[in-house]
Amino acid sequence: MPDIMSLLGGKWKLIILQILVFDGTQRFGALKRRLDGVSQTMLTNQWRALESDRLITRKVYPEVPPRVEYSATPLAKDMEDVFYAMRDWWKRNNATVDDEGVADGSGEGPSAAPGHADGEHRLDQG
Secondary structure (H helix, E strand, O other): OOOHHHHHOOOOHHHHHHHHHHHOOEEHHHHHHHOOOOOHHHHHHHHHHHHHOOOEEEEEEOOOOOEEEEEEOHHHHOOHHHHHHHHHHHHHHOOOEOOOOOEOOOOOOOOOOOOOOOOOOOOOOO
């Protein structure tokens, strides 16, 4: 069994996959605008790792300027239930998690994460 944390670990991989799985194909710039605080270098590194792990595909169109689109592969789309399970866990626990990833027990979860649309499928939506 592959090391799941190496496939999905890091601050941005799950968020990127969630967007691609639920919202479909995205261009680099469009996704970057949805991810508050990610640098272009970090996003590029995350894309490359996800592509190497066969979780996303990259399509380059021979245009000027070049257009590049990223999509979730069937392997990534198979994780849809995992995203729903994480959302359900969040709803059950309604935990507030600080920057260090520690639940404070206040019972007041955020209504939306930065850079996310208000879709029902979002992990942090109630």
